[in-house]
Amino acid sequence: MTHGGRGVSGVDGVRGKPLVVVGDVLLDEDVEGDATRLAPDAPVPVVEVAGRRSRPGGAGVAAALAARDGREVVLVAALGGDPASDAVRSMLPPGVRLAELPLDGTLPVKSRVLAGGRPVVRMDRGGGTPGPAGPTVRRALAEAGAILVADYGQGTVAAVRGALAEAARRVPVVWDPHPRGRAPVPSTRLVTPNEREARLFCGAEGGEGDTLRAHSRRGALLAERWGAAAVAVTLGCRGAVLARAHCDDPLYVPLAKEHDGDPCGAGDCFAATAACVLADGGLPPEAVGLATEAAATFVGLGGMASLGAGEGPTVGGEPAAPRAGGDPFALVEAVRAGGGTVVAAGGCFDLLHAGHVQFLQDARRTGDCLIVCVNSDASVRRLKGQGRPFNPAADRIRVLAGLGCVDAVAAFDEDTPEALLRRLRPDVWVKGGDYSVRDLPEAAALREWGGQTLVLPYLDGRSTTELARRAAFRVP
Incomplete structure (x- = not known):
C-alpha cells in the first residue's frame, strides 16, 4: 500500500512503534465460477465452479492490508482451536504478529459464491465468545504507536474496551464501525462509517437526503455524539466527506478515477490506509485523501482477489474526460x-x-x-x-x-x-x-x-x- 507524499514505512515511521489492529477475525471463503443458465427446478443461477479462495476476513483483512508496505503490525483477535482458526493463523502474512484472546466456540466463516466476479449468495456459519485479555494483549495495546479498530460485534473489542479508551488519549485511533459493533471510545482520532452505516447510526436525527451537505451533517453529528476528533463518511464511487463536530467546514475528497469491481474489502482498505497515514504523523485530511484513492484502486485491482497478487494498491490515475460546455x-x-x-x-x-x-x-x-x-x-x-x-x-x-x-x-x-x-x-x-x-x-x-x-x-x-x-x- 503506497501512501503517496509521505512515503514513510511503518519500520521507519515517526513513532517507531507497531500499528495494532484490534477486532473480530473470521475466515472468508469465495467459490468462484460462471453462471450462464438457470436451474431447471428453481429460478436460480447455476454456477459452474472454477476455483476456491480462502483468506483471513474482518480485522484480518485490515491487518494484512496495513502490513503490505513492510510496517510492523500486531493483530489483537480472538482465535480458538477449531480448523477455521488454524487456517487464519496459517494464512496471515509474515508482517502480522498475533496477540490472541481465547475463543470459546468456533471462528465465524463467511462463504460467498461469485459468478463472473459478482456475489450471488453468501452463507455464514460458526461463532464463539472471546475470553479476557491476557498480558500479551495488554502489552500490545500499551506499546502501540497507532490503533485500528474493526468491530464486527463479535466481542473482541468489548473485551479490551477499557484499554482502547486509555490508548485513545495518547495515540491515534482509527475506528471502522459496524452496525453490530459498539460506539467508538471517546477521543478516537478518525471514525470511518460508510454512508449506509452513518444513516443507521444517526437514526431519525440524521435526517434524509443524499447530498454532500446531508452526509457531512451526519458526520458532524456522529463526531459530536462519539466525542471523536473527525468522522469520514465514505461514499463509494463518490469519494468521502470528512466532518468534525460543531464545524461547518466539511472537506469533500472526490476520486481521481472511478474503478469498477467487487467492493468487498474496500472499507477495510480505506481504514487501514488512514490508520497507516496517521501512524506516520499525517493529519486526518491527508489520511482521508490517500485512503479514498487507495480503496478505489484496491477495487480496480480486483478487491479481495488482489490480496495474494503481489504489489498492493497504489494512489493515482487520471480522471475521466468531462464534457465541453458554452454560455x-x-x-x-x-x-x-x-x-x-x-x-x-x-x-x-x-x-x-x-x-x-x-x-x-x-x-x-x-x-x-x-x-x-x-x-x-x-x-x-x-x-x-x-x-x-x-x-x-x-x-x-x-x-x-x-x-x-x-x-x-x-x-x-x-x-x-x-x-x-x-x-x-x-x-x-x-x-x-x-x-x-x-x-x-x-x-x-x-x-x-x-x-x-x-x-x-x-x-x-x-x-x-x-x-x-x-x-x-x-x-x-
Whole structure:
C-alpha cells in the first residue's frame, strides 16, 4: 500500500512503534465460477465452479492490508482451536504478529459464491465468545504507536474496551464501525462509517437526503455524539466527506478515477490506509485523501482477489474526460432542468499551474457541470497589486475554457464573485484547501438559496507567486 507524499514505512515511521489492529477475525471463503443458465427446478443461477479462495476476513483483512508496505503490525483477535482458526493463523502474512484472546466456540466463516466476479449468495456459519485479555494483549495495546479498530460485534473489542479508551488519549485511533459493533471510545482520532452505516447510526436525527451537505451533517453529528476528533463518511464511487463536530467546514475528497469491481474489502482498505497515514504523523485530511484513492484502486485491482497478487494498491490515475460546455447561464438552465448539480469555482488563475488544474478537476467531480468565475484584470490588480495579472483576462479565460474539466467561464469585476454567484445560483461553490468556509463572504450568499460551500484539498507547493519569482530570478 503506497501512501503517496509521505512515503514513510511503518519500520521507519515517526513513532517507531507497531500499528495494532484490534477486532473480530473470521475466515472468508469465495467459490468462484460462471453462471450462464438457470436451474431447471428453481429460478436460480447455476454456477459452474472454477476455483476456491480462502483468506483471513474482518480485522484480518485490515491487518494484512496495513502490513503490505513492510510496517510492523500486531493483530489483537480472538482465535480458538477449531480448523477455521488454524487456517487464519496459517494464512496471515509474515508482517502480522498475533496477540490472541481465547475463543470459546468456533471462528465465524463467511462463504460467498461469485459468478463472473459478482456475489450471488453468501452463507455464514460458526461463532464463539472471546475470553479476557491476557498480558500479551495488554502489552500490545500499551506499546502501540497507532490503533485500528474493526468491530464486527463479535466481542473482541468489548473485551479490551477499557484499554482502547486509555490508548485513545495518547495515540491515534482509527475506528471502522459496524452496525453490530459498539460506539467508538471517546477521543478516537478518525471514525470511518460508510454512508449506509452513518444513516443507521444517526437514526431519525440524521435526517434524509443524499447530498454532500446531508452526509457531512451526519458526520458532524456522529463526531459530536462519539466525542471523536473527525468522522469520514465514505461514499463509494463518490469519494468521502470528512466532518468534525460543531464545524461547518466539511472537506469533500472526490476520486481521481472511478474503478469498477467487487467492493468487498474496500472499507477495510480505506481504514487501514488512514490508520497507516496517521501512524506516520499525517493529519486526518491527508489520511482521508490517500485512503479514498487507495480503496478505489484496491477495487480496480480486483478487491479481495488482489490480496495474494503481489504489489498492493497504489494512489493515482487520471480522471475521466468531462464534457465541453458554452454560455454559463444557458448551461445552468440546461443542467438544472435535467435535475443535475451546478458547481462553480473561482479565482484569478494567473499563470495556470498544476495546483489549479487539480483543484478544478476535483471541483468538476462534485457535480454535473463546472462554471469557473474568474477575476477581471482590474479585480486582479486590486487584489494582487501593480504588475498583475501577468496574463490578461481574455487569455486566462481562453486557457481555462480549454481545460476538459471546465464547462463554462464567467468573468467578474468586483473583489468577490458574490454578485455573479447570485445570478448563477450554483448548488455548490468550491474553494481551495487554504480557506475556511466561515472566512468566505460568498458562503453567506450561497446560503440564501440553499447552496453549499465546500473546501477541497489543494496540491501543496504550487503557487503563481512562486512561479513568478522563479521565472524572474531564474531559480532552478
